[in-house]
Amino acid sequence: MRPFKYVRATDPNAAARAVAANPQANFLGGGTNLLDLMKEDVERPNELVDLTRLKLTDIKMTRGGVSIGALARNTDTANHPLIRQNYPLLTQAIVAGASGQLRNMATNGGNLLQRTRCQYFYDTAMPCNKREPGTGCGALEGLNRIHAILGWSDKCVATYPGDMANALYALDAIVRVRGADGRERTIPIGEFHRLPGDTPQKDTNLQRAELITTIELPKSNFAKNSYYLKVRDRASYAFALVAVAAALELDGSTIRQARVVLGGVAHKPWRSRDGEAALAGRPASEESFRQAAETALKDANPLAHNAFKVELGKRAIVRALMRASKLAWPA
Ligand SMILES: Cc1cc2nc3c(=O)[nH]c(=O)nc-3n(C[C@H](O)[C@H](O)[C@H](O)COP(=O)(O)OP(=O)(O)OC[C@H]3O[C@@H](n4cnc5c(N)ncnc54)[C@H](O)[C@@H]3O)c2cc1C
Ligand code: SF4
Secondary structure: OOOOEEEEOOOHHHHHHHHHHOOOEEEEOOOOOHHHHHHOOOOOOOEEEEOOOOOOOOEEEOOOEEEEEOOOEHHHHHHOHHHHHHOHHHHHHHHOOOOHHHHHHOEHHHHHOOOOOOHHHHOOOOOEOOOOOOOOEOOOOOOOOOOOOOOOEOOEOOOOOOOHHHHHHHOOOEEEEEOOOOOEEEEEHHHOEOOOOOOOOOOEOOOOOOEEEEEEEEOOOOOOOEEEEEEOOOOOOOOOOEEEEEEEEEEOOEEEEEEEEEEOOOOOOEEOHHHHHHHOOOEOOHHHHHHHHHHHOOOOOOOOOOOHHHHHHHHHHHHHHHHHHOOOOOO
16 A cells, blocks of 8 residues: 555545645545555555545435435444435345445445445456546456446446445435535436446536535435345455336326336446336336336347346346335236
């Protein structure tokens, strides 16, 4: 591991200013992703600005819904009564990720910014446009079983690996950020992460040195009928091959509105607006869910080793919607 300077930030503006002042400085949340990347020599900051003493840990009601501090730990967020009662989809998604120990350390801001688990990104002997722009993409013609089936480019076929963000997309969250000049702005979650295009080194639309301060959840009508389904190679410590954040607002047995967000299939959580439109006004039934699943995956473009994700994605959508609507799963 390379030597680095450690700074403990005392307030958000000072934290952002410290990172802005040094192009090789980075924020440090729980460190569960960044420190691994530094040990692997993938990320090489020469200064870490520790955010964990900042008073950005509140989870509280607001006029519009609930606000979650960026420095609140994943465990505290998942277990908070306001989240459990009003946004159980978010609780399920967080708890589906990592392990108890990791969730105790991981912060919400850091979780949103976790980097891809593409094996070539972690291996500094391999070409990777995300780690070193212009070197090529090892996965495009290499082993790409865990990679994208939607929205990829010939520069990068990686997926966003997180679980929490999939639920935040379904819940229309807003990310509040603060720059080094003290100015705040908000980013709708759907515009937070990016598709790879020609610049896969940029995972998000955050500007340099912008600090995530809170994540805001608008009031939700999905608490009664939502479900987070994660399909993975083994039961714990594994990232999603495919995940589905499914949410329904029902009027009797008719779907008033729906949310269908896929994880593990693209460079960002993949919200299927076509799949959602296919559900609106239809009866909550296995038949409607199957049609929506076909619609959601109709543009899938798998790579050499991951065609299985297309069928897996469809089945996962149907199953997640069945669970969300509380329809019995056929034997
Ligand atoms: C073995 C293992 C298994 C895992 N499995 C899963 C899984 O199944 N699902 C899942 O979703 N995740 C999984 N994770 C990832 C884990 O959830 C993330 O590592 C964690 O959420 C990152 O949070 P952190 O606070 O530790 O971030 P850090 O590692 O501290 O930071 C990550 C990045 O965010 C930046 N950052 C942190 N806070 C802020 C802020 N407030 N504003 C701006 N930038 C900030 C840092 O500069 C850094 O670039 C796993 C991790 C491990 C090690
Ligand atoms: S898929 Fe993206 S992260 Fe993986 S090797 Fe290619 S460029 Fe790098």
